[in-house]
Amino acid sequence: MGLVDKGRMPASLTKLFNMSRSYSLWVYQWGLACCAIEMGAAFGSPRYDVMRLGVIPLPASPRQADFVCISGTVTDKMAPAVRRLWEQMPEPKYAISMGSCANCGGPYWDSYSVTKGVDQIIPIDVYVPGCPPRPEALLEGIVLLQQRIKNEDMAAKWRGDEGFTSLQATRERERVAAAPISEPANPAPDREPIVVGGGPIE
Amino acid sequence: MARLSDSTDTTAEDALALPGDGLREGIIDDLRRRIGDAVIDTHIAPNDDLWVRVSTESWRDTAVALKAAGFTFFSFLSGLDWMPSPYGKGEEDPTAEPQEPDTEIRQGVTGGETRFQVFARLVDLDRHVGVTVKADVPDDRPVVDSWSSVFAGANWHERECHEMFGIGFNGHPDLRNMYLPTDFEGYPLRKDFPLLARMIKPWPGIVDVEPMPAQDTAGEGSASDEPAGGES
Numbered sequence: 482m483g484l485v486d487k488g489r490m491p492a493s494l495t496k497l498f499n500m501s502r503s504y505s506l507w508v509y510q511w512g513l514a515c516c517a518i519e520m521g522a523a524f525g526s527p528r529y530d531v532m533r534l535g536v537i538p539l540p541a542s543p544r545q546a547d548f549v550c551i552s553g554t555v556t557d558k559m560a561p562a563v564r565r566l567w568e569q570m571p572e573p574k575y576a577i578s579m580g581s582c583a584n585c586g587g588p589y590w591d592s593y594s595v596t597k598g599v600d601q602i603i604p605i606d607v608y609v610p611g612c613p614p615r616p617e618a619l620l621e622g623i624v625l626l627q628q629r630i631k632n633e634d635m636a637a638k639w640r641g642d643e644g645f646t647s648l649q650a651t652r653e654r655e656r657v658a659a660a661p662i663s664e665p666a667n668p669a670p671d672r673e674p675i676v677v678g679g680g681p682i683e
Numbered sequence: 684m685a686r687l688s689d690s691t692d693t694t695a696e697d698a699l700a701l702p703g704d705g706l707r708e709g710i711i712d713d714l715r716r717r718i719g720d721a722v723i724d725t726h727i728a729p730n731d732d733l734w735v736r737v738s739t740e741s742w743r744d745t746a747v748a749l750k751a752a753g754f755t756f757f758s759f760l761s762g763l764d765w766m767p768s769p770y771g772k773g774e775e776d777p778t779a780e781p782q783e784p785d786t787e788i789r790q791g792v793t794g795g796e797t798r799f800q801v802f803a804r805l806v807d808l809d810r811h812v813g814v815t816v817k818a819d820v821p822d823d824r825p826v827v828d829s830w831s832s833v834f835a836g837a838n839w840h841e842r843e844c845h846e847m848f849g850i851g852f853n854g855h856p857d858l859r860n861m862y863l864p865t866d867f868e869g870y871p872l873r874k875d876f877p878l879l880a881r882m883i884k885p886w887p888g889i890v891d892v893e894p895m896p897a898q899d900t901a902g903e904g905s906a907s908d909e910p911a912g913g914e915s
């Protein structure tokens with residue numbers, strides 16, 4: 482469809498596409514350690530059912546997944562595998578870092594073999610703090626990711642812009658480009674990771 | 684067999700009279716019969732546990748002897764590094780005077796002559812008794828014989844000991860890294876391996892250094908508990 486990559490998609494169609502994408506997410510579960518149990522509770526149990534949000538936790542491979550939920554300690558031995566499978570995921574893809582270990586190394590920050598935060602390897606959209614976070618916290622992270630997807634500018638991705646571009650950012654960029662030169666550029670941060678339970682990361 | 688915990692104090696002489704230690708004394712005698720003067724030192728905690736130190740050359744023979752004596756369950760094998768860490772414990776009070784680092788090597792029960800030792804625990808499931816055996820690892824060439832032909836379970840334990848301490852095992856079929864990445868340099872569980880994260884940022888959980896309210900006559904015991912809390 483030439484509409485998307487030429488950036489000529491009407492706003493209502495963008496919103497519709499974004500909404501459909503956000504309510505049909507297939508999550509690649511990357512459970513490494515204790516957080517995997519909570520992720521399993523969130524994704525697999527009927528109590529913290531994640532399917533009611535439209536998220537299906539059953540992709541057959543990373544190539545069929547929309548986003549990845551990295552839960553647990555990432556060791557230096559595991560890091561190349563994380564990177565490789567992230568690269569195997571097709572765009573548009575997102576990442577949720579679940580738990581303290583995946584956010585920043587967590588309780589094992591001083592270890593000789595732990596990668597201090599999976600965001601050293603892949604770009605993260607939502608951080609879910611906790612050790613382990615409750616399944617409800619992970620679900621809140623997924624809801625925030627859905628809100629972010631609903632707000633995304635797909636045309637930017639098709640044009641080849643790296644990462645996530647929100648609709649506001651695109652509008653802002655167009656407004657600045659169309660405005661007279663004397664107006665100072667307003668650097669709106671395009672990719673601002675979301676932290677569950679808090680504001681943007683300082 | 685071994686009695687349950689008993690509240691009377693047992694002296695060294697009393698220990699020999701207790702039935703539980705006849706068992707462990709018997710184990711030591713049996714071991715001495717099998718491997719002779721390779722048994723360098725022993726230590727019995729009465730009714731509790733047994734430690735034996737053997738010579739390095741007889742490390743594998745000890746395994747064979749103990750297995751024949753009934754210790755068929757291999758619990759674990761690992762290494763010991765007795766050198767006090769040159770980086771300190773990382774738990775000292777930052778406001779106190781820096782202490783002189785301790786450099787003396789003090790081996791534990793049953794002693795030793797080298798910095799590194801290899802030790803293992805074997806359990807006799809029929810008599811419900813376990814024994815911890817250890818042997819020195821020579822400083823110039825840290826290699827001992829492998830137990831993997833005696834106890835198959837020792838294979839992975841020796842791999843881990845090798846990658847963490849750098850102790851070689853003669854006769855081990857496959858001595859490669861298990862937990863560490865293949866290209867990891869250094870032996871992390873040695874005491875002189877620098878833990879970079881802790882050197883850059885000291886451990887934020889330093890024990891409370893405020894005096895207890897009862898001892899503090901000024902009555903200012905309600906301050907924050909961790910002096911390093913402002914760093915994070």
